[in-house]
Amino acid sequence: MSVLGRIARCLRPRVLGFVALMAAAGVCGANQGAVYSSGNLGPTILKAPGHCVRPTEWMRHNHMKLLLEERTEWVRQGIRDRKDSLENCVKCHAADAPNGAVFGAKQDFCVSCHNYAAVKITCFECHSAKPKGKVPAFHPLYGPMGPHGEGANAHGLALMMRESASTGRLGLGASK
Amino acid sequence: MSEVNKERRQLLGAGAAVASLVVAPGVFLVTAGKGRADEEAGEAGPQWGKVRWGMLVDTAKCSSGCTQCVSACDKENHLSGETLPTSSQWIRKMELTDRETGKSYSLPMMCQHCDNAPCVDVCPTGASFKRWDGIVSVDRHLCIGCRYCLMACPYKARSFVHHPVTDQNPDVPRGQGCAESCDFCKHRIDEGQIPACVEACGSTGGGALLFGDLNDPKSEISQRVATIATLQVRADLGTEPAVRYEGIL
Structure with missing residues (x-):
């Protein structure tokens, strides 16, 4: 945890710079159909089908924090029921992409913005940029609704992390 | 005793009572802190030591020509299947021969998911870790590719990814510059x-692999290791592997 926290603190200036850029891009980019652009200034962003796990504006600022906290639960505890996992992001955002991926070509969902903001992401050096196309199930230990499902008493950590993500403090060190 | 002293004693006594009251909520706070860990995990969620996944290999059923487990692993985790010095091998078949008697054995060798894992001990970044259910794995987000764990593992179970990887299984992210090894297909377990190798061995192989929870006394693997003689490879090292072999004593 503390190692992650240190890494997160080191990354913060970059993240803030990115947030500023994305906010500028977001102001221009209104929701105008399947593909919308902010004229000649901003990136062209592919619109995904369905609803995002968070409001678009919030995601523009905080998606990296969400992924950071989610990955820790996913990798180190095996909690795989979170809707805001990278796998689920890919599943939705690659759905309408011409090449069926979120990373690779210039117009892909992740690439278009990160190229515009000059932020290099390394997620897809390891992660698949294409969806697998199956509904995640849960380990029987968690029950049918998973550890965060109805009746489960595991909302504490997730809520704390989500709150800290929205307040700008990464939740990883907040428990101390 | 003077009147002043008496009053002072009474005051100190009252202070002590107040202090104990303060301590009581303090103790409560500590228990609340412990409770939070349980709350994090959920009632049936990750609880350290509740589950310990293990595997039992019956070498009598493992034939020397069969590589179904290796192929299944390669397919599930999108490994190349090559056996070059720079290839990732999460599971490999071993052929052992007793020099004196000439009796030969065939068995699969993979990460032994040690209780006292040397790879976890030596990892400088905390990337190599043991999960709550005993699975030893690599958090690739933290791995810096120093390969210390490759050196530390007495079973040569770890591999290093030398080349860029494409077309990964979405459930098994893996890429260049990280150490990796068998993780009991934790994406499947979750x-x-x-695990894919156990499934393949049961369907198209000899049924030599038995997978289960070593901490559950009712599980088949627990009952079998309790009744027959099994061997942990290099048990003398005290690593307490979760993979056991029968028939090579």
């Missing part, structure tokens, strides 16, 4: 399935 979804209630058994």
